[in-house]
Amino acid sequence: MTRGxxxxxxxxxxxxxLRETAALTQAQxxxxxxxxxxxxxxxxxxxxxPRGRKREAYAKLLATLAGEDPAGRATRTPEEEPDSGPVREAEPETTPETHAQPQPQPGPEAKPRPERAPEPQPRPDPQPLALTPAQAFDALYEFGAPALVRQTFLLTGRREQARESVERAFQAAWEHWPEVARDRDPVGWVRATAYEYALSPWQRFRPRHRHPEPPPADPGDRTLLNTLLRLPPRHRRTLVLYDGVGLDLPETAAETEASTPAAANRLLHAREAVADRLPALADPQVLHRRLAELASxxxxxxxxxxxxxxxxERxxxxxxxxxxxxxxxxxGTTTLTLRTAPTHYEPPVSPGKAVRGVPPRVxxxxxxDEELELRRKLRDQMQDGPERLSPSLE
Structure with missing residues (x-):
């Protein structure tokens, strides 16, 4: 028995x-x-x-996303496509409408008609799917921005801050668009940036934090939101990513820049804190549903x-x-300093001081006549003292 x-x-x-064109995440x-x-x-x-049934299901889904017939792709081979003309000629023999009609004889008339030759179309031309960077960014924003704003609201409890954080994250994504466009999960890139901006410590120094925002109208939502805001930021972020967004534990640890055991401990502590105040949310499934309802x-x-x-851009x-x-x-400042600075050391001039008790210079x-006579005597007479030695020739 041979394997197919x-x-x-x-x-x-x-x-x-194909997945990104259909606006599907890897989880979906x-x-x-x-x-x-x-x-x-x-x-x-x-x-x-993929292998086995997973491979067949995956191939069928990809073919559906590409707009092709999965059965036709699986059964037709490239070698059979040139012979599709004779096969189509054999089909009228089985239809009841063609029993009374004469069958065409083999010859030049039996060749495939030129208008039906290009009928088997290859894969759809990707040219209409090509988007400009601005169009791709707009599609990503429209797909991920509403959900990210709701998720960021669970972290901050402030509506305007959640919206601003998501907008700043998308602006950073547009600034680094080539990097974000090649990322495996562009929404995850934007989500991590939005969470970092929303949970930044300097947010508490902004003037808007002096005025509290109106709480949710529903008492249950208000209690749940207050419970979330009492959690440490790291525990709150881990809880929102795992139980709110639906990421698995390794992805949650990677996005929070922590090890998998550390992320698991944060998640357990956050669930315990929520369950202590709201025992009805001890079940993770119920907690996930309540977080979705609070954000919605x-x-x-x-x-x-x-x-x-x-x-x-502005x-x-x-x-x-x-x-x-x-x-x-x-x-300019450096150039001006170099042009005006001295090139050698100049000692500082001491400050002048007034001297007293010295007679003025005359x-x-x-x-x-007496001074002239004294000068003449000094020049003519020898002064007492040892005679000077002078060298002499012998």
């Missing part, structure tokens, strides 16, 4: 492109196929290959994608010009 050929699959890059695609998100990530990276009951708005891109231009102006000012005048 495996169901053909597109290359790993094509698998990922894994749910349809019946595997974990990590398995989908391994299939799209080429590390592993709030009216949270999002800005249009072009506005987010425009504001981000802010980047402002800081770029400010950096250029500061650099030019620094260069201008010397003509000598008197």
């Amino acid at each position: 050929p495996a169901t053909p699959l597109p290359p790993p890059k094509e698998r990922r492109r 695609l894994g749910t349809r196929v019946g595997v974990a998100p990590g398995t989908v990530r391994a299939w799209e990276s080429g590390r592993t290959t 009951n709030e009216r949270l708005r999002t800005t249009l994608p072009p506005t987010v891109r425009t504001v981000g 802010r980047n231009r402002f800081w770029t010009r400010a950096a250029i102006a500061f650099t030019v000012a620094l260069i 201008v010397q005048g003509a000598l008197s």
Whole structure:
């Protein structure tokens, strides 16, 4: 007994492109196929290959996303496509409408008609799916921004801060768009940036924190939100990612920059703290449903994608010009200092002091007769003292 050929699959890059084109996350695609998100990530990276029924289900789903017939792809081979003309001619023999009609004789008339030759179409042309960077960013924003605002609200309890954090994260994503576009999980990249901005310690020094926001209208939602806000930021973030977003433990640990055991301990402590105050939420499934309801009951708005891109570009231009102006000012100051600074050491001049008790300087005048006589005697007479030794020739 021979084993049949495996169901053909597109290359790993094509698998990922089809999933992203359909706006599906790895978790959503894994749910349809019946595997974990990590398995989908391994299939799209080429590390592993699906087998058996998982392979058939995965191939069928990819073919559906590509807009093709999965049965036709699995049964038709490239060698059979050129002979599709004679096969189509044999089909009218089995239809009742053609029993009375004469069958065409083999010859030049029996060749496939030229208008039916290009009927078997290859894979859809990816040209209509090609998006500009702005269009791809807008699609990512419209797909992930509403959910991210609701999730960030669970972390902060402030509606405006949640919206601003998500917008800042998407602006950072637009600034690093080539990196984000090639990332395996662009929504995860934006989510991590939004959470870091929302939980930043300097947020408490902003003027808006002086005025408390109105709590949720439902008493149960208000109690749950207060319980979440009492948790430490790291425990709160781990709880929202695992029980709110639905990430697995390794992905939660990676996004919170912690080890898997540390993330598990934070999750257990957070669940215990919530269960102590709200015993009805001890079940993780009930907690997940309540977190989704709390985030969905709030009216949270999002800005249009072009506005987010425009504001981000304007802010980047402002800081770029400010950096250029500061650099030019620094260069000018340094040049002026080098041109005006002394090239050698000059000792400082001591401050002048007034001297008292010294007679004023008198201008010397003509000598008197006595002074002239004294000068003549000094020049003519020898002064007493040892004679000077002078060298002499012998």
